[in-house]
Amino acid sequence: LELLLGKGFDFFTGVPDSTFKALFREIESRPEIGYVPAVSENVALGVATGAWLGGRRPVVIMQNSGLALAVNALASLLTIYRIPALLVVGWRGHDGSDSPEHKVTGAATLPLLNALGIAYHVPHTNTIEESLASAMQSLDTQRMPAAMVFRPGVLA
Secondary structure, three states: OHHHHHOOOOEEEEOOOHHHHHHHHHHHOOHHHOOEEOOOHHHHHHHHHHHHHOOOOEEEEEEHHHHHHOHHHHHHHHOOOOOOOEEEEEOOOOOOOOOHHHHHHHHHHHHHHHHHOOEEEOOOHHHHHHHHHHHHHHHHHHOOOEEEEEOOOOOO
16 A cells, blocks of 8 residues: 555555455555445446546556456446556456356456456566556556556465
8 A cells, every 4th residue: 555655546446355455454444545435346447537537546456356347347438538547456266276256257367458458467475566667657658557466465
């Protein structure tokens, strides 16, 4: 959270996910951050778009199953109108060792981002800052959404 705030991100929305339990706990404990919880990822992307249009730098936090749900909003709003929101995505099922629905979504996560033309980064614990810098370059130079896709356990 401090890294994101230090890089100028000033608006947070999303759908709670256990991968980011500590991040959500921190965001929710600091009302000055102005976190807006969303009932679905589509709603979160709409809220983030409004925040960006209002001059904010948004972060949308979601699980990869929510990324699959949000394809229409990503394809017909954020990519078409070049809304540079940072997507922080929890990657359940990345290694095929999760429940059946997460295995399918896990295998589809990176190909889905590729199909949408969204740049993504898969950081390790020691490359989070470097991955964020690369994502920010995509946000700033291409004015497109960019994703950081986190395997469970990468964020403590």
